[in-house]
Amino acid sequence: MKRYFHxxxxxxxxxxxxxxxxxxSLTVLLIVVFLFKEGLGLFSxxxxxxxxxxVVNNQNPVKELSAKQxxxxxxQNITNxxxxxxxxxxxxxxxLEDITDYYPEEQLGANFEYLPQxxxxxxxxxxxxxxxxxxxxxxxxxxxxxxxxxxxxLGSFLGGKEWYxxxxxxxxMGVLPLILGTLWVSFGAILxxxxxxxAAAIYTAEIADNKVRNTLKPVIELLAGIPSVVYGFFGLxxxxxxxxxxxxxxxxxxxxxxxxxxxxxALPTIISVTDDAMRTTPRAMKEASLALGATKWQTIxxxxxxxxxxxxxxxxxxxxxxAIGETMAVLMVTGNASVIPHTFxxxxxxxxxxxxxxxxxxxxxxxxxxxxxxxxxxxFLMTLIINVSVDMVSAKKKANx
Amino acid sequence: xxxxxxxxxxxxxRFWQAFAFNSFRLLSFLVVAILVVILGFIIINGISVxxxxxxxxxxxxxxxxxxxxxxxxxxxxxxxxxxxxxxxIGILSGIYxxxxxxxxxxxxxxxxxxxxxxxxxxxxxGLFGMALFVNKFGFGDSILAGxxxxxxxxxxxxxxxxxxxxxxxxDSFRIGSLALGASKWQTIxxxxxxxxxxxxxxxxxxxxxxxxxxxxxxxxxVAAYFLPKLPTSIFDQVMALPYxxxxxxxxxxxxxxxxAMAYGTAFILILIVLLVNLLANWLRRxxxxxxxxx
Amino acid sequence: MYxxxxxDLHLYYGDFHALKGITMGMKKxxxxxxxxxxxxxxxxxxxxxxxxxxxxxxxxxxxxxxVDGVDIYQKSILVDDLRTHVGMVFQKPNPFPKSIFENxxxxxxxxxxxxxxxxxxxxxxxxxxxxxxxxxxxxLKKSAFELSGGQQQRLCIARALAIEPSVLLMDEPASAxxxxxxxxxxxxxxxxxxxxxxxxxxxxxxxAGRVSDNTAFFYMGELVEYGKxxxxxxxxxxxxxxxxxxxxxx
Numbered sequence: 001m002k003r004y005f006h007x008x009x010x011x012x013x014x015x016x017x018x019x020x021x022x023x024x025s026l027t028v029l030l031i032v033v034f035l036f037k038e039g040l041g042l043f044s045x046x047x048x049x050x051x052x053x054x055v056v057n058n059q060n061p062v063k064e065l066s067a068k069q070x071x072x073x074x075x076q077n078i079t080n081x082x083x084x085x086x087x088x089x090x091x092x093x094x095x096l097e098d099i100t101d102y103y104p105e106e107q108l109g110a111n112f113e114y115l116p117q118x119x120x121x122x123x124x125x126x127x128x129x130x131x132x133x134x135x136x137x138x139x140x141x142x143x144x145x146x147x148x149x150x151x152x153x154l155g156s157f158l159g160g161k162e163w164y165x166x167x168x169x170x171x172x173m174g175v176l177p178l179i180l181g182t183l184w185v186s187f188g189a190i191l192x193x194x195x196x197x198x199a200a201a202i203y204t205a206e207i208a209d210n211k212v213r214n215t216l217k218p219v220i221e222l223l224a225g226i227p228s229v230v231y232g233f234f235g236l237x238x239x240x241x242x243x244x245x246x247x248x249x250x251x252x253x254x255x256x257x258x259x260x261x262x263x264x265x266a267l268p269t270i271i272s273v274t275d276d277a278m279r280t281t282p283r284a285m286k287e288a289s290l291a292l293g294a295t296k297w298q299t300i301x302x303x304x305x306x307x308x309x310x311x312x313x314x315x316x317x318x319x320x321x322x323a324i325g326e327t328m329a330v331l332m333v334t335g336n337a338s339v340i341p342h343t344f345x346x347x348x349x350x351x352x353x354x355x356x357x358x359x360x361x362x363x364x365x366x367x368x369x370x371x372x373x374x375x376x377x378x379x380f381l382m383t384l385i386i387n388v389s390v391d392m393v394s395a396k397k398k399a400n401x
Numbered sequence: 402x403x404x405x406x407x408x409x410x411x412x413x414x415r416f417w418q419a420f421a422f423n424s425f426r427l428l429s430f431l432v433v434a435i436l437v438v439i440l441g442f443i444i445i446n447g448i449s450v451x452x453x454x455x456x457x458x459x460x461x462x463x464x465x466x467x468x469x470x471x472x473x474x475x476x477x478x479x480x481x482x483x484x485x486x487x488x489x490i491g492i493l494s495g496i497y498x499x500x501x502x503x504x505x506x507x508x509x510x511x512x513x514x515x516x517x518x519x520x521x522x523x524x525x526x527g528l529f530g531m532a533l534f535v536n537k538f539g540f541g542d543s544i545l546a547g548x549x550x551x552x553x554x555x556x557x558x559x560x561x562x563x564x565x566x567x568x569x570x571x572d573s574f575r576i577g578s579l580a581l582g583a584s585k586w587q588t589i590x591x592x593x594x595x596x597x598x599x600x601x602x603x604x605x606x607x608x609x610x611x612x613x614x615x616x617x618x619x620x621x622x623v624a625a626y627f628l629p630k631l632p633t634s635i636f637d638q639v640m641a642l643p644y645x646x647x648x649x650x651x652x653x654x655x656x657x658x659x660x661a662m663a664y665g666t667a668f669i670l671i672l673i674v675l676l677v678n679l680l681a682n683w684l685r686r687x688x689x690x691x692x693x694x695x
Numbered sequence: 696m697y698x699x700x701x702x703d704l705h706l707y708y709g710d711f712h713a714l715k716g717i718t719m720g721m722k723k724x725x726x727x728x729x730x731x732x733x734x735x736x737x738x739x740x741x742x743x744x745x746x747x748x749x750x751x752x753x754x755x756x757x758x759x760x761x762v763d764g765v766d767i768y769q770k771s772i773l774v775d776d777l778r779t780h781v782g783m784v785f786q787k788p789n790p791f792p793k794s795i796f797e798n799x800x801x802x803x804x805x806x807x808x809x810x811x812x813x814x815x816x817x818x819x820x821x822x823x824x825x826x827x828x829x830x831x832x833x834x835l836k837k838s839a840f841e842l843s844g845g846q847q848q849r850l851c852i853a854r855a856l857a858i859e860p861s862v863l864l865m866d867e868p869a870s871a872x873x874x875x876x877x878x879x880x881x882x883x884x885x886x887x888x889x890x891x892x893x894x895x896x897x898x899x900x901x902x903a904g905r906v907s908d909n910t911a912f913f914y915m916g917e918l919v920e921y922g923k924x925x926x927x928x929x930x931x932x933x934x935x936x937x938x939x940x941x942x943x944x945x
Contacts, residue, residue, distance in 0.1 A: 325521070373532070
């Protein structure tokens with residue numbers, strides 16, 4: 001009987017342990033579910049700004065416009081209905097605040113109670129008009145038809161070059177500048193971190209004596225330990241003004257500032273992973289090289305580096321991953337302009353910085369909110385690809401042995 | 402004296418070696434210099450701000466005066482809360498992976514997932530914490546939601562630390578105990594865990610540093626912009642040090658006037674990291690010596 | 696003049712006194728076997744002649760080590776230069792993860808030989824000297840790891856010969872091999888003697904007896920006895936040598 005309980009206890013403990021072991025997998029699963037549920041909701045949304053409606057005259061044959069066309073119209077880049085498939089007539093833009101140009105205030109009523117009626121009148125009288133106003137002013141017997149907006153598609157989301165998530169009347173949800181901004185800054189970061197990190201790793205693993213090694217180790221640990229917001233703060237008060245001054249720029253918040261800070265932040269990862277990889281080089285192989293009259297340096301680049309190349313690539317990939325996902329430091333030093341970057345001396349905006357900066361202001365469940373979750377999905381997929389490729393590199397390395 | 406017939410060759414070999422080594426040495430010192438500059442800058446500018454008042458008073462006058470007491474307390478709550486969640490689950494999970502799970506697809510899958518979780522950017526944790534804890538579970542912006550989010554972030558670290566610590570223990574300990582008739586769990590509980598504990602604790606201490614400095618996960622789950630009172634329950638919002646630094650250095654009411662406060666806050670954050678690392682190193686050395694003496 | 700010589704050589708690993716005043720000399724075109732129980736210092740002593748001990752932290756050396764009459768521990772000596780003159784073969788075959796050809800060519804390349812024809816020629820001669828040519832001539836581009844253990848070890852010997860050293864240090868070169876491969880290596884050593892000064896560290900007394908002209912017996916960091924191999928095995932002067940060669944300990 002006692003034996004039985006004993007076994008039962010062992011089983012119970014194993015069960016609890018297994019459950020704990022499942023927590024990470026469950027979390028990853030939940031992250032996927034929640035991120036994608038919110039994020040994919042975006043693609044069943046009309047890109048018209050929250051609570052607004054866009055209407056035209058009943059005679060106007062145009063029934064559907066894309067978000068991009070609407071923006072062009074309101075930016076007055078498109079000025080004739082012909083350009084969007086209508087009659088050859090100029091476009092007359094109407095915003096709610098323009099109402100007083102058409103009707104004196106007394107006709108609107110003290111509390112704007114006649115406003116819906118007047119809007120209906122106005123749209124029915126003006127064949128060239130396009131009007132944007134809050135949905136609440138759309139009267140029941142409105143004379144005119146609302147413009148249907150195309151749903152946001154994955155293509156327009158990923159390929160769109162403009163990110164104006166709160167602009168009226170139609171929001172622009174193109175994340176290309178954000179994706180490119182993220183990759184741009186990360187690429188710059190790795191350009192800085194890789195040579196520096198490899199050099200430091202080679203130095204610590206192969207060249208430095210124990211004393212130097214023992215000072216470098218805690219330095220690297222400390223670099224890894226400094227919070228990203230402190231890096232951001234340092235970048236903001238030291239690096240940004242410095243870059244502004246050195247390059248004579250109007251603002252110092254640039255991709256370069258982001259890349260430098262991210263590069264520093266990626267250093268510990270690159271150094272420690274490379275260092276570990278180089279340490280696995282068999283001593284016998286190094287001795288063989290030295291015994292043939294190779295110098296230490298020849299041994300390093302002809303034997304040690306080729307031997308640990310998969311570890312070095314892992315380090316580079318992980319460094320990029322660290323840079324891609326980093327939020328606060330980038331948010332604080334890159335200037336966050338959502339334009340496609342061309343040089344390192346322009347402000348850029350990354351995906352994580354966008355989420356951090358905008359989520360607080362996006363109404364829950366709204367189109368902007370969902371778009372930020374969709375950005376989260378992209379970020380998650382990027383890092384997933386990175387993790388899987390690291391796993392593949394190390395699996396291949398194991399198979400080779 | 403030379404053994405070779407070609408002294409020029411030796412010159413070239415030696416030149417490249419000297420060139421490479423000196424470059425690497427220089428670059429390595431550059432890495433050290435970067436750390437020294439960052440730490441030095443923040444310590445020099447921050448240390449003069451530190452006073453009893455700074456540590457124990459509420460922020461005043463649009464966060465340009467007063468102290469950061471509520472942010473310190475808030476961060477303390479979050480560190481304790483997240484570790485209360487991450488430590489038990491992380492340690493148990495580490496034990497499962499190293500001691501129970503058999504080599505095969507399941508173990509590989511769990512490890513891959515743990516690695517994936519470790520690679521998830523902190524802002525995605527923030528999004529997830531907001532969707533699950535704040536909205537779905539209805540915790541609202543609260544210590545509970547923030548701690549759970551940070552806990553999930555710390556979880557892979559604790560798991561890995563535990564795994565490594567257990568892996569380092571020689572199998573002879575396990576076999577010895579099992580041979581005396583102890584059950585598997587008894588072996589782990591009485592023999593293996595006590596040996597692994599110092600390393601696990603060191604890892605957990607290091608994750609304190611990580612958790613206390615994270616900003617992105619708490620942005621939408623707990624952190625308050627300005628809240629000059631202390632929390633009374635786990636359902637309250639709190640201020641936190643890293644978020645406070647972000648706020649007063651980028652979007653405060655008067656960024657220039659709050660600069661001193663920002664230096665002070667950055668100094669405290671750096672101090673936490675320094676102390677945590679010192680403690681971890683000391684523990685490593687202390688236990689390292691003890692093991693050697695045995 | 697001796698090809699290799701040491702005078703009152705002491706070596707310390709930190710506090711540990713690993714070699715205690717070794718004085719001996721080895722002549723060209725002779726094979727000398729170092730024997731003795733594990734940890735007696737024979738490998739450590741061997742590694743003094745190409746300064747391989749430099750790689751270990753906390754090593755300190757007193758006394759003189761001479762190669763062709765030159766003190767190799769003096770400041771002006773370039774270590775890699777010395778090692779092109781004193782080749783070494785290790786206990787376990789340790790080819791590089793490169794092709795067979797590149798393994799043999801490695802030493803030439805790191806020492807600045809750029810002439811392709813010369814390299815090809817040297818690779819072929821070395822592989823022939825190492826009695827490996829016939830087995831690998833059709834697969835020089837293949838990875839060295841595809842060879843058997845015995846072939847790998849002969850490849851490592853060819854690799855050492857390619858840079859034309861005048862001394863060959865062999866640290867238990869056959870201990871990881873099967874008897875047939877061992878026999879081939881021993882045969883090889885006998886042939887190589889014509890051109891090289893050879894030292895072989897071995898655990899195997901029969902091997903020492905078969906291949907060497909002289910034998911040195913080490914014990915606890917001391918050189919106990921050194922002389923003609925047949926004298927050491929048949930009429931050792933020291934009782935410790937006698938006990939060892941008759942298999943009473945070690």
